[in-house]
Amino acid sequence: MPLEKICQEVERRQSEFVERLRDAVTIPSVSADKKHREDVFKMIDWAEKKLTALGVKCKQVENGTQKLLDGSTIRLPPVLFGTLGEDKNKKTLLVYGHLDVQPAQKSDGWNTEPFELTETDGKLFGRGSSDDKGPVIAWINAIEVLQALKVEIPVNIKFVLEGMEESGSEGLDEVLLKNKETFLHDVDATCISDNYWLGKNKPCLTYGLRGVCYYAIEVSSPKQDLHSGIYGGTLHEPLNSLIHVMSRLSDVNGKIKIEGLEKLVALLTDAEKELYKSIDFDLKEYSNDIGCKKLVSESPQDILMNRWRYPALSLHGIEGAFHSPGAKTVIPSKVIGKFSIRIVPNMEPDAVSKLVISHVEKEWAKLGSHCDMKVKALQGGQPWVADFNNNLYSAGARALEKVYGVKPDYTREGGSIPVTLTFQEMTKKPVMLLPIGACDDMAHSQNEKLDIKNYIKGTQVLAQFLLELSQL
Amino acid sequence: MPLEKICQEVERRQSEFVERLRDAVTIPSVSADKKHREDVFKMIDWAEKKLTALGVKCKQVENGTQKLLDGSTIRLPPVLFGTLGEDKNKKTLLVYGHLDVQPAQKSDGWNTEPFELTETDGKLFGRGSSDDKGPVIAWINAIEVLQALKVEIPVNIKFVLEGMEESGSEGLDEVLLKNKETFLHDVDATCISDNYWLGKNKPCLTYGLRGVCYYAIEVSSPKQDLHSGIYGGTLHEPLNSLIHVMSRLSDVNGKIKIEGLEKLVALLTDAEKELYKSIDFDLKEYSNDIGCKKLVSESPQDILMNRWRYPALSLHGIEGAFHSPGAKTVIPSKVIGKFSIRIVPNMEPDAVSKLVISHVEKEWAKLGSHCDMKVKALQGGQPWVADFNNNLYSAGARALEKVYGVKPDYTREGGSIPVTLTFQEMTKKPVMLLPIGACDDMAHSQNEKLDIKNYIKGTQVLAQFLLELSQL
Numbered sequence: 016m017p018l019e020k021i022c023q024e025v026e027r028r029q030s031e032f033v034e035r036l037r038d039a040v041t042i043p044s045v046s047a048d049k050k051h052r053e054d055v056f057k058m059i060d061w062a063e064k065k066l067t068a069l070g071v072k073c074k075q076v077e078n079g080t081q082k083l084l085d086g087s088t089i090r091l092p093p094v095l096f097g098t099l100g101e102d103k104n105k106k107t108l109l110v111y112g113h114l115d116v117q118p119a120q121k122s123d124g125w126n127t128e129p130f131e132l133t134e135t136d137g138k139l140f141g142r143g144s145s146d147d148k149g150p151v152i153a154w155i156n157a158i159e160v161l162q163a164l165k166v167e168i169p170v171n172i173k174f175v176l177e178g179m180e181e182s183g184s185e186g187l188d189e190v191l192l193k194n195k196e197t198f199l200h201d202v203d204a205t206c207i208s209d210n211y212w213l214g215k216n217k218p219c220l221t222y223g224l225r226g227v228c229y230y231a232i233e234v235s236s237p238k239q240d241l242h243s244g245i246y247g248g249t250l251h252e253p254l255n256s257l258i259h260v261m262s263r264l265s266d267v268n269g270k271i272k273i274e275g276l277e278k279l280v281a282l283l284t285d286a287e288k289e290l291y292k293s294i295d296f297d298l299k300e301y302s303n304d305i306g307c308k309k310l311v312s313e314s315p316q317d318i319l320m321n322r323w324r325y326p327a328l329s330l331h332g333i334e335g336a337f338h339s340p341g342a343k344t345v346i347p348s349k350v351i352g353k354f355s356i357r358i359v360p361n362m363e364p365d366a367v368s369k370l371v372i373s374h375v376e377k378e379w380a381k382l383g384s385h386c387d388m389k390v391k392a393l394q395g396g397q398p399w400v401a402d403f404n405n406n407l408y409s410a411g412a413r414a415l416e417k418v419y420g421v422k423p424d425y426t427r428e429g430g431s432i433p434v435t436l437t438f439q440e441m442t443k444k445p446v447m448l449l450p451i452g453a454c455d456d457m458a459h460s461q462n463e464k465l466d467i468k469n470y471i472k473g474t475q476v477l478a479q480f481l482l483e484l485s486q487l
Numbered sequence: 488m489p490l491e492k493i494c495q496e497v498e499r500r501q502s503e504f505v506e507r508l509r510d511a512v513t514i515p516s517v518s519a520d521k522k523h524r525e526d527v528f529k530m531i532d533w534a535e536k537k538l539t540a541l542g543v544k545c546k547q548v549e550n551g552t553q554k555l556l557d558g559s560t561i562r563l564p565p566v567l568f569g570t571l572g573e574d575k576n577k578k579t580l581l582v583y584g585h586l587d588v589q590p591a592q593k594s595d596g597w598n599t600e601p602f603e604l605t606e607t608d609g610k611l612f613g614r615g616s617s618d619d620k621g622p623v624i625a626w627i628n629a630i631e632v633l634q635a636l637k638v639e640i641p642v643n644i645k646f647v648l649e650g651m652e653e654s655g656s657e658g659l660d661e662v663l664l665k666n667k668e669t670f671l672h673d674v675d676a677t678c679i680s681d682n683y684w685l686g687k688n689k690p691c692l693t694y695g696l697r698g699v700c701y702y703a704i705e706v707s708s709p710k711q712d713l714h715s716g717i718y719g720g721t722l723h724e725p726l727n728s729l730i731h732v733m734s735r736l737s738d739v740n741g742k743i744k745i746e747g748l749e750k751l752v753a754l755l756t757d758a759e760k761e762l763y764k765s766i767d768f769d770l771k772e773y774s775n776d777i778g779c780k781k782l783v784s785e786s787p788q789d790i791l792m793n794r795w796r797y798p799a800l801s802l803h804g805i806e807g808a809f810h811s812p813g814a815k816t817v818i819p820s821k822v823i824g825k826f827s828i829r830i831v832p833n834m835e836p837d838a839v840s841k842l843v844i845s846h847v848e849k850e851w852a853k854l855g856s857h858c859d860m861k862v863k864a865l866q867g868g869q870p871w872v873a874d875f876n877n878n879l880y881s882a883g884a885r886a887l888e889k890v891y892g893v894k895p896d897y898t899r900e901g902g903s904i905p906v907t908l909t910f911q912e913m914t915k916k917p918v919m920l921l922p923i924g925a926c927d928d929m930a931h932s933q934n935e936k937l938d939i940k941n942y943i944k945g946t947q948v949l950a951q952f953l954l955e956l957s958q959l
């Protein structure tokens with residue numbers, strides 16, 4: 016079967032595939048918000064139905080319960096396992112993806128309703144369009160097209176689709192560990208499509224990710240919010256103490272002030288430095304896309320290294336303080352500061368958390384605040400870096416080159432998909448990231464989108480990639 | 488008419504008066520939230536109807552429009568003027584109150600629905616029960632009772648009721664200035680019931696208030712929120728820069744770091760210091776009520792001075808950052824830090840704002856952030872301190888002593904009612920604050936309440952006070 020026929024068939028069914036994505040985006044499967052937990056379950060059922068229609072044998076694997084910060088306990092969404100083909104003469108590819116999404120509200124600054132897929136200028140706007148419903152559905156589309164064209168897929172395919180990725184993949188590692196000797200035992204390679212190109216025009220294969228450690232600093236004192244006129248000036252105010260301690264995590268340039276953290280970072284070798292020189296990365300376009308006049312460096316290599324191989328600390332916000340428009344004269348009684356650190360080899364989340372917690376406690380002690388303070392690690396995921404000299408990556412590279420007519424870049428990513436490392440460790444086989452989305456897809460942000468071109472060509476790439484795996 | 492009859496009549500009608508308050512609390516007249524602007528209008532209409540039923544001649548005075556931070560313009564609620572009695576042989580008392588309330592949502596931590604009046608253990612919980620719907624309605628109740636008992640009120644009464652007090656009384660000063668030579672020209676004294684007792688058992692008269700200046704620091708950089716994994720480490724993040732600058736406003740003890748501000752504060756005289764010694768103030772009860780283990784000082788006099796005669800800076804929160812439970816890995820693109828300073832004699836809001844803005848800009852320059860920053864004064868109200876040796880205060884003192892059997896304390900307040908000073912300046916006549924609520928009413932906070940006892944005895948006090956004004 017020549018690629019041309021596959022491409023034609025994918026293009027012929029374009030509007031059907033867009034409708035399929037629209038259907039999925041409608042389900043607000045926000046894993047971080049307990050109000051939407053039922054929607055995550057609904058989204059898992061939705062995917063099971065689609066896979067079953069392709070002949071995939073599905074199983075929803077129970078994932079226990081989650082204890083929330085407010086003390087309540089709710090059920091975790093099951094992990095969806097699927098098996099397509101059990102031919103002992105074929106190799107087995109594992110496909111991972113996630114069906115949950117980041118929170119989104121129109122009032123956050125979206126131009127359209129986040130849970131209604133909206134097509135504008137060849138872009139499909141909607142929460143999850145690119146992260147990660149679009150890529151998961153592209154796998155479904157690709158297999159459907161190969162089946163419709165009666166092309167034999169040269170590998171068995173297994174699926175692991177989860178609903179908690181945007182909340183630290185809670186429970187997934189345990190589920191995988193329990194199934195290491197059964198469901199996972201015959202996996203020969205893993206492919207994940209849950210990241211982005213470095214730019215907007217050239218595809219890439221990704222061999223490294225940063226990990227992430229997420230923290231909450233809770234500061235409290237009076238038993239309830241107070242009127243700042245009546246009480247202001249008589250007590251240590253929790254938000255004041257919190258902001259002081261949050262200001263001591265990193266400086267304005269992003270330099271992390273946590274003692275000992277720098278020593279955990281792998282040293283930059285000359286060979287590694289060399290790798291960065293050949294990468295096609297337009298710094299001007301990068302800063303224009305995000306609307307940032309000035310970056311922390313003017314060297315493309317520095318910026319790539321800061322995204323890929325150095326840690327970064329971001330403050331995300333404060334829970335419990337006044338956050339609406341207008342003026343409210345309140346002394347909030349309990350405030351929770353949230354921040355995270357993207358981690359890189361050789362930083363281990365446990366070691367990082369130990370340093371972070373000790374730093375926060377030391378700074379807290381220096382402050383001398385009368386308020387109560389607790390600092391907690393909410394989630395931690397390890398970084399991942401792989402060797403890309405193997406048949407898995409060359410199959411991916413061939414598929415990309417055939418569809419796009421250009422050799423892909425080999426990239427790393429600043430974002431985190433902790434399960435990548437889990438698959439590598441449990442299967443002892445290579446893992447590859449094959450993104451279909453562009454750098455400006457704005458995952459986690461307002462106006463997340465997937466270009467129709469990327470969705471359609473991505474579907475073609477995944478179909479071709481499955482065929483290239485005959486050489487796995 | 489002996490006081491006894493008035494008291495009996497008020498007590499007889501208790502449930503009717505509670506229902507009247509319930510009715511008013513049901514209207515969520517939150518002036519800070521444009522979604523509730525119509526409810527403020529509704530609340531003004533509600534009050535007009537009640538006053539008209541007492542024979543008060545009412546007039547809704549147009550108050551123009553308000554420009555919101557988001558650029559939109561909405562109508563301001565009218566100011567409700569009322570006149571009861573135009574006897575040239577009587578003196579005229581002006582009564583001021585406000586019909587708008589602070590924002591409130593059950594999810595903020597209320598035990599009951601904030602806009603449903605709920606009676607528990609002799610307390611009436613609900614937003615506005617104490618601040619300031621309860622006191623306004625107590626005036627209405629008091630006049631109604633005197634009329635029912637056919638007692639002649641020895642003064643003419645004028646009302647000024649507004650709907651923007653919780654949003655800096657926007658427009659009110661202009662409305663009053665326009666009516667200075669007409670509606671206000673014959674006012675002989677002003678009484679305001681919109682503050683609180685110092686404790687829970689002993690009534691007081693209040694002769695001083697702090698003013699308030701409210702500020703917003705807006706920091707922005709990228710054109711939209713960004714994924715902290717993909718972009719973290721490459722740009723100056725707005726929330727990081729904002730938190731650095733917010734940490735430089737005051738230290739953990741509340742000591743304000745704004746250069747020159749201290750010099751604006753009136754010096755403490757020996758006579759003033761003496762006044763504080765006799766005030767009945769239980770520091771233990773104060774800190775127990777708010778659930779604060781340790782205050783900034785162990786001296787009751789220091790704490791009272793910090794509340795009444797020294798400025799205080801409170802951080803209120805951040806608009807635009809992540810504020811929900813859970814973990815979101817976002818770099819917010821535009822964040823607005825909110826804080827206010829309670830000001831005291833001889834601090835002028837304009838002079839304070841000049842120092843604040845210059846301080847923020849200086850600290851910002853020191854930071855060297857690439858982000859954009861704007862600092863704005865949102866509202867400013869002057870402090871007020873009055874002489875309490877006059878017939879107005881002695882009428883108030885007699886009424887309180889007759890109802891409560893105890894001489895009131897003379898107090899100041901940490902909170903702000905900027906219009907107090909406006910009335911004093913425009914009428915050139917004394918202004919007195921006669922609170923009916925207790926110190927633990929939790930205005931502006933969760934679970935705001937008014938004790939039934941205070942509501943009923945407060946109504947009796949206001950009725951008796953009107954009679955005592957024969958000696959004004």
